[in-house]
Amino acid sequence: EVQLVESGGVVVQPGGSLRLSCAASGFTFDDYTMHWVRQAPGKGLEWVSLISWDGGSTYYADSVKGRFTISRDNSKNSLYLQMNSLRTEDTALYYCAKDTGSSGWFDYWGQGTLVTVSS
């Protein structure tokens, strides 16, 4: 059974930093592109970032480019999101999502971890 378990969400002040983690199991992690998708409270879904199976390619939404860094450790079956220079508008539930291959769409999602940026 595929499982994605996010962690690391906390309350942080504007300008602060945070690292999210996603522990993956139930599939061959290093065969798949992985994504982060977020959802602000009461709002819609926003794709944040993706990383290729080997970490060699990464892409970001314009809203986070230059502030967030996605990475992965295939030896640990783990995905990460380093978030710097956080803004109040980054407040959201952050989901880790598995790609179907490298297609750009999502067949499994975690339950999310909540990041609140507030003073």
Next chain:
Amino acid sequence: DIQMTQSPSSLSASVGDRVTITCQASQDISNYLNWYQQKPGKAPKLLIYDASNLETGVPSRFSGSGSGTDFTFTISSLQPEDIATYYCQQYDNLPTFGQGTRLEIK
């Protein structure tokens, strides 16, 4: 970026009704379009991929159609358990979602 315009933003319908949601892309995306269902407090669930293909295990009352820039999602006979928010998502380029359609029972 490819913009996805989804309508309506909310919809109220009765059990047994036929429900239709539309999604328009800002440029041609062929059939690179998916539909997801999100129930309150839950992660999204894939229902339709490649515009018209039903994900395994999804009831046949759900369907999708379209190509190019215009797409449609249909529930043929609304059931109480279908209450959720529905999102389209394109993957012709970096992924983007529609704004969502909140579906309620009348």
